[in-house]
Amino acid sequence: MGEGYHAHWGSPHAEANAIAEAGRKAKGATAYVTLEPCGHGGKTPPCADALIRAGVKEVVYAHADPNPETAGRGPQRLRAAGVTVRRQGRAPKYVRELLQPYLAHLECRRPWVIAKWAMTLDGRIATRSRDSRWITAEKTRRWTHRFLRARVDAILVGAGTVLTDDPALTNRSGRGRQPLRVVVCGRRPLWPRARVLSDGGPTLLVVPQQFRAPPDVDVAVCGQLWKVDPHRLLGELYDRGLRRVLVEGGGELLGSMFDAGLVDQAAVFLGPRIVGGISAIQAVAGRGRARMAEALELEHVVHHTIGPDQVIEGYVNWASGNR
Amino acid sequence: MGEGYHAHWGSPHAEANAIAEAGRKAKGATAYVTLEPCGHGGKTPPCADALIRAGVKEVVYAHADPNPETAGRGPQRLRAAGVTVRRQGRAPKYVRELLQPYLAHLECRRPWVIAKWAMTLDGRIATRSRDSRWITAEKTRRWTHRFLRARVDAILVGAGTVLTDDPALTNRSGRGRQPLRVVVCGRRPLWPRARVLSDGGPTLLVVPQQFRAPPDVDVAVCGQLWKVDPHRLLGELYDRGLRRVLVEGGGELLGSMFDAGLVDQAAVFLGPRIVGGISAIQAVAGRGRARMAEALELEHVVHHTIGPDQVIEGYVNWASGNR
Numbered sequence: 099m100g101e102g103y104h105a106h107w108g109s110p111h112a113e114a115n116a117i118a119e120a121g122r123k124a125k126g127a128t129a130y131v132t133l134e135p136c137g138h139g140g141k142t143p144p145c146a147d148a149l150i151r152a153g154v155k156e157v158v159y160a161h162a163d164p165n166p167e168t169a170g171r172g173p174q175r176l177r178a179a180g181v182t183v184r185r186q187g188r189a190p191k192y193v194r195e196l197l198q199p200y201l202a203h204l205e206c207r208r209p210w211v212i213a214k215w216a217m218t219l220d221g222r223i224a225t226r227s228r229d230s231r232w233i234t235a236e237k238t239r240r241w242t243h244r245f246l247r248a249r250v251d252a253i254l255v256g257a258g259t260v261l262t263d264d265p266a267l268t269n270r271s272g273r274g275r276q277p278l279r280v281v282v283c284g285r286r287p288l289w290p291r292a293r294v295l296s297d298g299g300p301t302l303l304v305v306p307q308q309f310r311a312p313p314d315v316d317v318a319v320c321g322q323l324w325k326v327d328p329h330r331l332l333g334e335l336y337d338r339g340l341r342r343v344l345v346e347g348g349g350e351l352l353g354s355m356f357d358a359g360l361v362d363q364a365a366v367f368l369g370p371r372i373v374g375g376i377s378a379i380q381a382v383a384g385r386g387r388a389r390m391a392e393a394l395e396l397e398h399v400v401h402h403t404i405g406p407d408q409v410i411e412g413y414v415n416w417a418s419g420n421r
Numbered sequence: 422m423g424e425g426y427h428a429h430w431g432s433p434h435a436e437a438n439a440i441a442e443a444g445r446k447a448k449g450a451t452a453y454v455t456l457e458p459c460g461h462g463g464k465t466p467p468c469a470d471a472l473i474r475a476g477v478k479e480v481v482y483a484h485a486d487p488n489p490e491t492a493g494r495g496p497q498r499l500r501a502a503g504v505t506v507r508r509q510g511r512a513p514k515y516v517r518e519l520l521q522p523y524l525a526h527l528e529c530r531r532p533w534v535i536a537k538w539a540m541t542l543d544g545r546i547a548t549r550s551r552d553s554r555w556i557t558a559e560k561t562r563r564w565t566h567r568f569l570r571a572r573v574d575a576i577l578v579g580a581g582t583v584l585t586d587d588p589a590l591t592n593r594s595g596r597g598r599q600p601l602r603v604v605v606c607g608r609r610p611l612w613p614r615a616r617v618l619s620d621g622g623p624t625l626l627v628v629p630q631q632f633r634a635p636p637d638v639d640v641a642v643c644g645q646l647w648k649v650d651p652h653r654l655l656g657e658l659y660d661r662g663l664r665r666v667l668v669e670g671g672g673e674l675l676g677s678m679f680d681a682g683l684v685d686q687a688a689v690f691l692g693p694r695i696v697g698g699i700s701a702i703q704a705v706a707g708r709g710r711a712r713m714a715e716a717l718e719l720e721h722v723v724h725h726t727i728g729p730d731q732v733i734e735g736y737v738n739w740a741s742g743n744r
Contacts, residue, residue, distance in 0.1 A: 215543075217543075217544055219687065219689045219719065219733060220538075220540075220544065220689075220703065220704040220705035221541075221543065221544010221545060221703060221704050222544060224713070225709065225710055225712055225713055225715075225716075226709055229711070229713045229714075231713055231714075233713060349699075352697075353697050353698070353699065356695060356697045364542065364695065366542045368691075368733065370722045370735055371713075371716035371718045371719065371741075372679060372687065372705060372716060372717045372737075373705075373710050373713065373715075373716040374675075374676055374679045374680065374705040374706070374707050374708070374709035374710060374717075375676070375705075375706070375708055375709015375710065376703070376706040376707065376708075376709070377709075378703070378709050380543065380545070380699070381542075381543040382697040382698075383697070383698070383699040384697050384698060385697070385698055385699075386548065386549055386697035386698015386699070386700075386701050387548055387696050387697060387698065388550045388552070389550065389552045390548055390552045390553055390554055390555065390556060390696065392548075392696075393548075393694035393695060394694060394695045394697075395693060395694045396542065396694065396695070397693075401724070401726060401731055406722065410542060410693070410731060418694075
């Protein structure tokens with residue numbers, strides 16, 4: 099017997115892991131899989147071929163793959179090689195939950211969205227004078243580079259955050275890749291000497307309407323009057339091949355993403371300090387929910403402590419908050 | 422050798438605990454204590470007498486007791502019984518930190534103040550329509566009754582909280598005592614049919630100016646124009662014998678307490694939900710701090726998980742935030 103799962107995008111699929119664990123016992127065995135085995139080579143070789151080579155006799159799967167690049171091709175190849183292939187009725191709830199991130203991408207044609215913010219114990223991301231340095235400890239900020247920035251294709255921030263913080267938005271962990279920096283602009287023109295526009299690294303400006311951009315800046319128009327439409331924004335990023343993005347704020351951008359129901363995962367960092375003030379800046383602005391029972395709930399929540407700070411991470415429960 | 426500490430108000434003092442642990446070995450020993458041993462019987466018998474009975478030969482203490490009820494009396498009794506008593510120079514920083522809560526009471530003549538709030542992961546204590554039911558799970562709310570409400574002399578809330586939530590503000594844990602309910606009023610008149618005024622339990626109304634109160638309601642005037650002065654409020658509570666109070670909100674009351682530098686300890690409850698909205702209600706209002714570097718820091722922070730929720734507790738660092 100062998101078991102396996104797909105750890106993350108670009109790594110071996112569940113089938114390859116299970117075959118490796120089973121070794122010789124795979125010969126003549128039945129493979130039970132959640133998603134139909136793929137029949138195309140993407141980041142990894144097709145799983146159908148691996149199952150055939152391993153001598154698997156039968157494959158039972160729970161959910162068809164809606165990805166047009168592979169749908170039906172895996173089962174077809176398996177059958178052509180004499181392997182029995184069965185789909186086991188309707189996929190049970192836990193299988194659908196497990197596959198949700200993958201299915202969401204394909205069905206909605208948008209990247210997986212992680213919302214991240216650091217806040218004080220009274221829930222502020224900046225003081226009334228928009229000062230946010232620093233809420234968490236240096237160790238915690240290094241952690242976010244290594245475990246968040248190094249693992250996404252793009253980092254999104256609003257133009258207001260660029261104006262007040264002038265962040266570099268780079269992955270300074272020394273590992274993984276450099277995410278594309280995406281600045282979402284509204285009415286506010288972007289400060290041309292901002293670090294993200296002047297340090298030579300790639301940056302994408304997303305604007306609501308065509309405007310005179312500096313000549314060598316990449317611009318995408320995703321607007322509705324004076325506001326960038328979050329659905330069009332994510333569609334644009336998906337079309338550019340970005341599959342996993344990190345939204346780092348400010349509150350206005352996070353609010354519009356939450357209001358549009360487009361956040362899949364959240365990572366909240368809490369520094370042990372209290373800033374107070376009726377006009378201090380909140381983490382998630384926008385319209386929000388009228389009733390607490392409509393709040394979006396996180397599930398599969400994990401907490402960890404990094405130095406003096408706390409991190410709370412979880413997946414947005416798609417069934418909560420009438421989303 | 423024996424060690425001991427004073428766990429909480431009303432329980433045996435450190436000396437009694439250390440003597441119990443040392444047993445017979447206390448005879449002829451030297452006792453090292455932070456605060457001078459007390460010479461009066463309060464909630465527990467005088468420590469000086471216990472030390473004498475145990476046969477301690479010498480007592481070294483780090484900090485004199487400023488409490489006029491006992492100051493100097495313990496050392497005097499000890500010396501009269503032939504025990505050598507020495508004060509060890511100036512109290513080191515960690516001793517002063519350890520004694521801070523006790524010293525604060527005596528020096529400032531005000532109760533120890535615990536601020537408590539439950540908030541969403543985006544730092545809100547209510548939605549834009551002031552709905553706050555519920556942010557945390559029932560299990561967590563039961564925990565607050567047992568470990569916070571049952572252990573304080575009074576619970577303070579603002580009149581706004583009474584208007585929107587109409588809370589009972591009772592300790593429903595089945596343990597400990599019933600705290601006095603204190604409602605801090607501002608311009609807003611208190612709803613006369615509010616539960617805290619009509620359920621027969623004791624409630625104290627704190628108002629900025631004399632007004633026509635319902636005949637059988639206990640009223641204290643602690644005002645400055647239209648606003649209750651938080652220093653006068655705490656002085657009044659201290660004079661009524663209340664030594665440990667819990668401020669449960671709303672944001673306006675918590676803000677005025679934090680602005681006045683009157684919070685000693687904070688307990689923040691986080692429910693795994695996100696409500697969003699630019700006009701959702703924040704945990705700590707008031708004026709707040711202009712710079713993040715001026716934020717009040719918590720120290721000796723502990724985190725714990727209760728069901729789906731997180732609790733972060735700590736002591737306000739008196740040296741932080743230029744308080």
